[in-house]
Amino acid sequence: MKAIVYSSTGGSDVLEFVDRPVPQPGPGAVRVRVEVSGVNHSDWKAREFGHRGGALMYPEVVPHHDGGGVIDAVGDGVDPSRVGQRVWVWEAAYKRPHGTAAEYTIVPSGNAVPLPDGLSFDVGASLGLRAVAAHRCLLAGQNGPSRLGPGALAGCTVLVAGGAGGVGQAAIQLATWSGAFVIATVSSAEKAKLALAAGAAHTVDYRSDTVVSDIRALAPGGVDLIVEAASTVNIDIDMEILAPLGTVASYGTEGTNELTFPTRLAIGRNLRFQFVMVMTMPTADKDLASADITAAAAAGAITVGEQAGLPLHRFPLHRTGEAHDAVQAGIVGKVLVDIGASTP
Known part of the structure; x- marks a missing residue:
């Protein structure tokens, strides 16, 4: 061969x-x-x-x-x-x-x-690693569902950091399929078009000086769940936009190797930080991800190509x-x- x-x-x-x-x-x-x-x-x-x-x-x-x-x-x-x-x-x-x-x-x-x-x-x-990582992140929220599917994330505001990336695109599609209100952060107009094509309701330029107020304008009560590609870089923004009982689900290693955040604020809001590595996930979680991802793909919720972001x-x-x-x-x-x- x-x-x-x-x-x-x-x-x-x-x-x-x-x-x-x-x-x-x-x-x-x-x-x-x-x-x-x-x-x-x-x-x-x-x-x-x-x-x-x-x-x-x-x-x-x-x-x-x-x-x-x-x-x-x-x-x-x-x-x-x-x-x-x-x-x-x-x-x-x-x-x-x-x-x-x-x-x-x-x-x-x-x-x-x-x-x-x-x-x-x-x-x-x-599909593979990127979709499994996205699935794991979307189930990390406090008081969240045990699996994804239509209506599972209804009433939940999800911010996808790097919405034009591979995991980001899968997270947008899976979250939208599950009924979430999805905001994506991007770095260009071209990437905004891709995130919107994937199903995001809105996009925000994360390089803007007004990124926090821009997100807060879309989610006045704060964001319930952040699918985070670069927590060490974005932690200050994340802490400003999280709602009480909010969660950061971080799958990326961009930036430095150390994460520093204000513990008093995190404790006061009962925030959660969930870190995601697909390879070391429990087998039962991998099997659940495979099943939900396949169901989403069968329903046409996970698609590829520029028209899908x-x-x-x-x-x-x-x-x-x-x-x-x-x-x-x-x-x-x-x-x-x-x-x-x-x-x-």
């Missing part, structure tokens, strides 16, 4: 386009013939910095967690009827050497989630290095790798 691999940390030049044997699924696992692979920030970071201490967990790694494809083989303990099933794949490269930047990948059966009829592999490859950028497999560079450079939208276009 054609695959992208790396055997040392470094820049995108460590990625190699190679031929490898087709892997075989073990007990509880499935093999997926990958059609489209999705690229996340975690993919280039893992390639550049490795695991803790800078080492790789395996002598050779096939990158990428997310993808869309078809199950073509199953291991012991997996229902054989799953062969031929269209699926969206996520967390493929977490503690495993076989990511989705290859013609075939091996994942636990639960990480190959049935893709609803009528949805493209582009949608499937664009998430422009797509495509690369063939042998140009995966360029795909990584685009994500690292902060390209707006979702970067996809077409596995079928694997021959240079």
Whole structure:
């Protein structure tokens, strides 16, 4: 099979386009013939910095967690009827050497989630980590629902920081589907258009000197839940706009490594801070996220493309290095790798 691999940390030049044997699924696992692979920030970071201490967990790694494809083989303990099933794949490269930047990948059966009829592999490859992170953030609010769905967030004001980003776009779509009033912060008119296309009711320029008053004008009683991409940078703004019993759900690491906030104010308002790392979430929460995200996608609530606020950028497999560079450079939208276009 054609695959992208790396055997040392470094820049995108460590990625190699190679031929490898087709892997075989073990007990509880499935093999997926990958059609489209999705690229996340975690993919280039893992390639550049490795695991803790800078080492790789395996002598050779096939990158990428997310993808869309078809199950073509199953291991012991997996229902054989799953062969031929269209699926969206996520967390493929977490503690495993076989990511989705290859013609075939091996994942636990639960990480190959049935893709609803009528949805493209582009949608499937664009769900994964970003949608699971968004889902986890949206369930972090105090006295909030136990799962997402129509009406689940009715009466809740949600602020999505970085509404034109990948997680931000998914958070807007999932929150809107669940009935929330959604405000998104952005840094340009172009990004405002994308956040509005995703379903935000309003956008605010977070670089403006009046960002706090602009948000307060839209949410006089304060914001109930903030889906935060950069808590260390935005903490002062967040503290000014949170309603009593409000929550900051932070999934990003932008800015410094230390978060400082006024504890007296936080205690006085009974505020909550929830930090989100998808890979280390409990299994039950991951399963719940998979189910809710699939339901939202089936209902047409999660879509991709510029008209949905998430422009797509495509690369063939042998140009995966360029795909990584685009994500690292902060390209707006979702970067996809077409596995079928694997021959240079």
